[in-house]
Amino acid sequence: MRSVRTPLDPGLRSLDLLLDPDELSALFNRPVRTSHLRWKRGTSAVARLHDDDGVRWIALYNAETSVKLEKTGRRALDWNLPLERFTLDDGVLASGPIPLDPRLHGALRPFRRQAIAVPSPRARVLKYNPLRRVVVDMMSDRARLVGRVSAAGHSMSRTMLSHLAEGGVPVLVPLDPALLPPGTPWGKHVEYLPWYGTGDLSTVSGPEAESPAHSAGAALAVLHRQLPVHRSQAWRAPAGRLRSLVRENAELMPENLDRLERVRSRLECLLRRPGRAAVIHGDFSADQVLVNGAEVRLIDFERCSYGAAASDLGSFAAVEALEAGDSCRNTVLELPRTAALLSGYCADADADAGSESEILAWTAFFLLNRLREPFRSCRPGWRQHMEDRLGMIEEVLW
Structure with missing residues (x-):
């Protein structure tokens, strides 16, 4: 007989769903699992969703805060991107690809201008932290770069890292945007580092x-x-x-x-x-x-x-x-x-x-x-x- 456990968050009971890959897979009708979970008690939870197609974001909002998904839904229609949405007893669950990330979509605007999808062969995703940051392996004919796209901008400046490098600390300094290969997406929320090493x-x-x-x-x-x-x-x-x-x-x-x-x-x-x-x-x-x-x-x-x-x-x-x-x-x-x-x-x-x-x-x-x-x-x-x-x-x- 299966034991019944008290919900981890009585104000957001479906939080337990994000922690149960079997039940979550049944809901999505395909194998999925989550990671990088962030949780606001009684209000919302956001995580990274893994499936056979790569990584996506998944967000759970209670009934009062689910209005936050309305703009995401409109963007999905405008950009012809898939957005999965489920109405639950205690709120709404939604999942979409990285370009629809509720906070990163604006930071990714330079990539849309250059018609570079994230992910794609030209921008392979190395790391993804939903609502915060995505790191991509940028391939071009001239160079291989690491692109870091941050929703909040970058707290560590080129000046600071240059200072450390001048002091003998072996660090990677973000590249001057003027020196980037033509057609490289760039904006105040995007920075590039030279590719280094083997891992x-x-x-x-x-x-x-x-x-x-x-x-x-x-x-x-x-x-x-x-x-x-x-x-x-x-x-x-x-x-x-x-x-x-x-x-x-x-x-x-x-x-x-x-x-x-x-x-x-x-x-x-x-x-x-x-x-x-x-x-x-x-x-x-x-x-x-x-x-x-x-x-x-x-x-x-x-x-x-x-x-x-x-x-x-x-x-x-x-x-x-x-x-x-x-x-x-x-x-x-x-x-x-x-x-x-x-x-x-x-x-x-x-x-x-x-x-x-x-x-x-x-x-x-x-x-x-x-x-x-x-x-x-x-x-x-x-x-x-x-x-x-x-x-x-x-x-x-x-």
């Missing part, structure tokens, strides 16, 4: 990862020596974020509130004096490192700020620990890519990685920061995966 560091494993991970550590040490010049590079204390993380995760696992509060209390104590301050990446992991042999380029500086240098090291370690399923306090910093990264970082005579306990504290912080990922990625059994991750955090802290 990111997360795709390199075994002995082959040691050299580029060592180079990434050396590059990070250079970043941490830079002087803050950007208005976003203000000190960001972790204490306020800790309370938010406990509240957000307790929504999904209320039975573990006491454990979450214990983790928060421990981290507040450990991070009260966060060590050496520096310009930090803010979201550092192996997939933020492009690889070309032993050489690397650091990317995605949207969360760049002024903070604890050890936080970038802990962020990197946390992601590898999740990938490996290994979070033992005595071994988490010995995982292959993390160990090579630390070796490269400490090879810099001016670098100060902080103590092992400091890096471990930041590792636990970023494990907590990623505790909701199984839910946001709509993984089957996400509750148990979150439970397992909470156990990993406790193993690192105690």
